[in-house]
Amino acid sequence: MTRTIVVDPVTRIEGHAKISIFLDEAGEVSDARFHVVEYRGFEKFCEGRPFTEMAGITARICGICPVSHLLASAKTGDKILAVKIPPAADKLRRMMNLAQLTQSHALSFFHLSSPDFLLGWDSDPATRNVFGLIAANPDLARAGIRLRQFGQTVIEKLGARKIHAAWTVPGGVRSPLSEDGRQWILDRLPESFATVSLALDLFKDMLDKALKGEIDIFGQFPTLYMALVNSKGEWEHYDGHLRFTDSHGNIVADGLSEDDYSQFIGEAVEPWSYLKFPYYQPLGYPDGIYRVGPLARLNVCDRIGTDAADQELQELRDLAGGVPTSSFLYHYARLIEILACLEKLQILVDDPDVLSSRCRAQGGVNHLDAVGVSEAPRGTLFHHYQVDENGLIQKVNLIIATGQNNLAMNKTVAQIAKHYIHGPEIPEGLLNRVEAGIRCFDPCLSCSTHAAGQMPLHLQLVAADGQILDEVRR
Amino acid sequence: MSVNTLKIDGQDIAVEEGATILQAAREAKIPIPTLCYLEGVSPAAACRMCLVEVKGSPKLLPACHTAALEGMEVSTNTPKLQSFRRMNMELLFAEGNHVCAVCVANGNCELQDLAIRVGMDHSRFAYRFPDRKVDMSHPQFGIDHNRCILCTRCVRVCDEIEGAHVWDVAQRGEHCFIVSGMNQPWGKVDACTSCGKCVDACPTGAIFRKGSTIGEKERDREKLSFLVTAREKQQWTR
Numbered sequence: 001m002t003r004t005i006v007v008d009p010v011t012r013i014e015g016h017a018k019i020s021i022f023l024d025e026a027g028e029v030s031d032a033r034f035h036v037v038e039y040r041g042f043e044k045f046c047e048g049r050p051f052t053e054m055a056g057i058t059a060r061i062c063g064i065c066p067v068s069h070l071l072a073s074a075k076t077g078d079k080i081l082a083v084k085i086p087p088a089a090d091k092l093r094r095m096m097n098l099a100q101l102t103q104s105h106a107l108s109f110f111h112l113s114s115p116d117f118l119l120g121w122d123s124d125p126a127t128r129n130v131f132g133l134i135a136a137n138p139d140l141a142r143a144g145i146r147l148r149q150f151g152q153t154v155i156e157k158l159g160a161r162k163i164h165a166a167w168t169v170p171g172g173v174r175s176p177l178s179e180d181g182r183q184w185i186l187d188r189l190p191e192s193f194a195t196v197s198l199a200l201d202l203f204k205d206m207l208d209k210a211l212k213g214e215i216d217i218f219g220q221f222p223t224l225y226m227a228l229v230n231s232k233g234e235w236e237h238y239d240g241h242l243r244f245t246d247s248h249g250n251i252v253a254d255g256l257s258e259d260d261y262s263q264f265i266g267e268a269v270e271p272w273s274y275l276k277f278p279y280y281q282p283l284g285y286p287d288g289i290y291r292v293g294p295l296a297r298l299n300v301c302d303r304i305g306t307d308a309a310d311q312e313l314q315e316l317r318d319l320a321g322g323v324p325t326s327s328f329l330y331h332y333a334r335l336i337e338i339l340a341c342l343e344k345l346q347i348l349v350d351d352p353d354v355l356s357s358r359c360r361a362q363g364g365v366n367h368l369d370a371v372g373v374s375e376a377p378r379g380t381l382f383h384h385y386q387v388d389e390n391g392l393i394q395k396v397n398l399i400i401a402t403g404q405n406n407l408a409m410n411k412t413v414a415q416i417a418k419h420y421i422h423g424p425e426i427p428e429g430l431l432n433r434v435e436a437g438i439r440c441f442d443p444c445l446s447c448s449t450h451a452a453g454q455m456p457l458h459l460q461l462v463a464a465d466g467q468i469l470d471e472v473r474r
Numbered sequence: 475m476s477v478n479t480l481k482i483d484g485q486d487i488a489v490e491e492g493a494t495i496l497q498a499a500r501e502a503k504i505p506i507p508t509l510c511y512l513e514g515v516s517p518a519a520a521c522r523m524c525l526v527e528v529k530g531s532p533k534l535l536p537a538c539h540t541a542a543l544e545g546m547e548v549s550t551n552t553p554k555l556q557s558f559r560r561m562n563m564e565l566l567f568a569e570g571n572h573v574c575a576v577c578v579a580n581g582n583c584e585l586q587d588l589a590i591r592v593g594m595d596h597s598r599f600a601y602r603f604p605d606r607k608v609d610m611s612h613p614q615f616g617i618d619h620n621r622c623i624l625c626t627r628c629v630r631v632c633d634e635i636e637g638a639h640v641w642d643v644a645q646r647g648e649h650c651f652i653v654s655g656m657n658q659p660w661g662k663v664d665a666c667t668s669c670g671k672c673v674d675a676c677p678t679g680a681i682f683r684k685g686s687t688i689g690e691k692e693r694d695r696e697k698l699s700f701l702v703t704a705r706e707k708q709q710w711t712r
């Protein structure tokens with residue numbers, strides 16, 4: 001008899017989703033699906049609004065990475081104004097994005113994912129969370145919380161608020177960094193460096209031992225990768241051009257402009273999920289599966305461009321024996337990216353430009369169609385606006401990082417389920433592994449469906465005829 | 475010049491003949507909330523926030539538009555008035571589309587300030603979500619009708635101070651809206667001198683400078699009464 005197992009809701013991710021696992025006649029996993037069951041329709045209610053409001057509106061899509069939307073929206077706005085923003089604004093926006101990547105990655109690693117690694121997959125779900133972590137390893141938990149706070153505070157020092165700072169505007173930013181803010185960042189950087197190297201050592205040690213098996217099971221498969229790189233082919237988070245590479249490290253496409261995204265990214269729709277399925281158009285759907293985010297950024301770039309992070313990147317590549325293709329290594333990539341962000345912040349904070357008040361260019365409505373791109377913590381984020389000659393929004397399209405990982409998340413869930421599930425018995429720790437497969441991508445469903453909420457867990461086991469045989473909720 | 479004496483909230487007050495209850499109260503430092511009232515232009519009594527109780531009158535009367543008469547006994551802050559003002563405020567919010575979080579006036583909005591002052595923490599009335607337009611056709615300014623509370627300050631400053639009379643109120647009841655020219659896009663109205671007085675006058679984020687983003691609206695309200703004083707009394711106070 002074939003059955004379906006549904007995990008609903010999935011926990012410790014941002015948003016609401018469920019997982020269905022389909023069993024065949026023999027009780028073996030035939031397929032798995034990651035359903036996103038929320039819908040918000042942000043794109044619709046932006047219509048008719050002045051484009052200058054878009055940063056503020058789209059930042060409300062998410063309280064986790066509003067900065068990414070602020071940046072992508074401001075960059076789209078720059079293009080509508082047809083201005084080149086002042087160098088100070090470019091550097092200040094970069095600082096904010098680096099801070100954002102740091103805080104978001106710290107949240108993903110320390111608060112959401114490390115309880116699995118450190119307390120064990122099969123430990124009691126009631127304590128398998130950040131509070132359990134605090135009890136078991138208070139120093140690490142405290143360091144992680146402070147690292148996130150560091151990123152949040154840098155955002156606040158720049159934009160006057162932690163969340164939804166309306167500081168990035170079309171044409172630049174509203175104000176420079178203050179001397180006090182600069183000093184605060186300088187004072188706190190050493191501690192942040194220490195935390196990330198502590199976490200890197202710990203995680204690398206576990207990859208050698210306790211977590212060795214996970215690398216092969218948690219989403220280990222070839223796909224394309226997409227991310228921004230700079231003109232030297234180095235790691236990039238704010239500007240530059242798009243590049244696709246494959247799992248052998250070959251460059252599939254390079255020098256792509258976000259303006260042409262619709263020519264290389266297709267968006268498929270499936271009836272069972274509100275989350276669209278973007279794919280690399282030249283390869284079609286679903287063969288054009290690609291991954292974005294921390295691991296993709298590291299795979300796509302030739303090098304990072306800062307010493308310590310480049311050393312770590314080399315270690316990761318050595319460990320994988322080439323291009324790391326396991327989704328489990330997203331966690332590793334996040335830590336390396338935090339290190340890269342801190343190194344780049346260190347360089348920027350010493351740059352006198354970030355204190356310059358020449359940070360906002362003015363302009364009228366000069367382009368009616370514009371696409372902005374930036375690298376959000378979870379991957380490449382596109383904003384596409386069409387405006388009328390007065391700058392009122394006619395049409396909006398947002399392509400969100402988590403959506404682009406949708407195909408890979410489904411594949412990861414299927415791979416984990418196939419490995420662990422044989423027959424109708426589903427132990428709790430196993431559910432947790434399935435969820436953890438999703439958490440590798442640190443998906444933010446609030447953004448990707450432009451939907452809100454918190455993610456509980458619901459798992460269903462369904463027969464070949466569609467009948468639900470078993471259900472687990474928590 | 476004759477003087478009238480009256481009681482406001484139990485306090486004896488003497489004012490020049492012709493003064494309104496609002497002027498009398500302000501002279502005596504008795505606060506009465508106002509929204510459509512604007513120093514320097516004629517009163518409109520449109521917002522109904524300044525309503526007061528006058529002994530012997532069955533109706534609540536707008537302080538901005540009611541003469542202070544000899545022997546009047548006025549109450550400005552009774553429980554009835556408090557509950558009335560709060561309800562009035564809720565209706566103002568329910569009538570338009572106010573998304574403060576993304577508004578140019580957020581943090582610098584008289585409607586917001588007054589809502590806080592009268593203790594409005596939510597609306598008991600269902601929001602109407604009317605379908606209203608944004609006009610960005612003017613080269614320097616924009617008007618977002620979603621945030622307009624029909625206070626007519628823009629109408630009055632443009633007519634009485636600038637003398638251009640670009641603005642008017644069109645339609646009736648719930649269909650009322652502020653029109654520019656003969657219901658043309660603002661940018662097409664030749665009469666507009668682009669002086670920006672309506673931006674300074676507007677209590678909300680309805681009229682704003684183009685390019686302003688969230689919370690960036692600034693206004694120079696005092697400039698309006700300065701101009702009137704300069705013109706009428708030949709006194710340049712700044």
Ligand code: SF4
Nearest residue numbers: 572574577583678679
């Ligand atoms: S006009 Fe005032 S009350 Fe209305 S949305 Fe703007 S800030 Fe809020």
Ligand code: SF4
Nearest residue numbers: 622623625626628676
């Ligand atoms: S546009 Fe502003 S000043 Fe004019 S009526 Fe509306 S709220 Fe009042």
